[in-house]
Amino acid sequence: MTEGLGKFMDDFAALVQLAQARQQRFPRGEQLLNTLSEHLGLPANEVPVVVEEISAHRFADVDILLAELAAEDPEQRLVGIGGGDQRHHSSLSDMLQQAQMFPQFPLAQPDYTNLAIGPSEQRQVVALGIRLITRSGVPLAVLQREASPRFGRPTALLEVLSPEPSAAAEFLSVLRTQLQTRSVLKGQVVSLTMDEYGSSGAGVTFHERPSLTAADVILPEGLLEKVSDHAVGMAEHREQLEALGQHLKRGILLYGPPGTGKTHTVRYLLGRSKGTTAIILSGGSLAYIAEAARMARALQPSMVILEDCDLIAEDRSFGHGPQPLLFEVLDAMDGLDDDADVAFILTTNRVDMLERALAQRPGRVDLAVEIPLPEVHERAALLELYAREIAFSAEAISVTAERTAGTTASLAKELVRRAVVAAALAGADVADEHLLSAVEELMADSAALTRSLLGSGGERHSADIAE
16 A cells, blocks of 8 residues: 555545534434424424515514514524535525435524614614524524525515414414504605525615605695696595595606606605605616505505606507506506595606506596696795705896706706806805806707706707607
């Protein structure tokens, strides 16, 4: 035997000894199986597993409720599962079956993750762990695991074992009932977001509720009140409307050129509806309309806001046939009961592109309001609003308003910003001359593209469309 072969044999023997020592520490991987079997009073691998899928955005709610239910048992335990990434690919049933043959899933500390439960608040939730509890004398083992598109799991899961199947069913029924009325999302302003793995599920981002007054929104006289009464005021008279057989579900369409104040109006409505759950969809998240409608139904009073809805509700006479998301929008709006306190608020820059069924049929959109380009007195009011910290003269405001015919609120805001920047660069206090210079610059023919990018094409832009 050569010296090299002898060393290899010695190293191999040492490796075998390490493997035997590990088997003694975790005998045949049965630690998980034995712990659950001892708790349930039956071989755990012979007990059926009841699986419940949970939407990713409700996982924090589930964690809170499970912690409360488990706390009713003073002897409850929370254990984790070791074994590397394989535990994320295996169901609890698979783990228990494999535990008899492979030392893959020893007990460990639970996995945790931080989830937002408000605009500035987080909760540490159990991402992977098993709660061992007893309810009404019946043992239960409840594995909870977060959604993980990385491992091909778009939804969160609960996997429940009990020697009495009815106990598992009753436990999940209690949980579902609680979820119908309790949620960290209730009364919040949230948007649904796409995850990096392109999952069909949606994550949640919390937003601070805007705080705008009516004075912060410059619209034609009576227009803001009309929209506000329909979106918010109706809910304040719910009992009277229900008593007279009138529906609460409502749809509002805000349309007009870019920059006229549609989004600003929505922000005012959000500020006026404290306690209402608001779900915002825009861009790619418009695909989650069905999920948003389910959330709105469960967490009412609520609003579902679809920004630039022409992206999904294009008229079927355009393009290459029906738009699947259009049908989801219609189904979502029609699927809610008439007494559901849910307002759908849609905004669009291209009302001409909208499917007529969405814009005209009662019960889907029952109020369509144009947010027009501001008139001269409204442009003056916008300048005063954005320049409330600056002492521009009434004459400068008036001249600027007259010279900006056909422009939007966005351009008024930009004019004030440019005046402030020009004064800062000159090392001077902001004065009328800076505002008038900004008007001269932005209203020049050479700035047509800039005005267009600000959503302010003016009368010249309207003529171009007609041609």
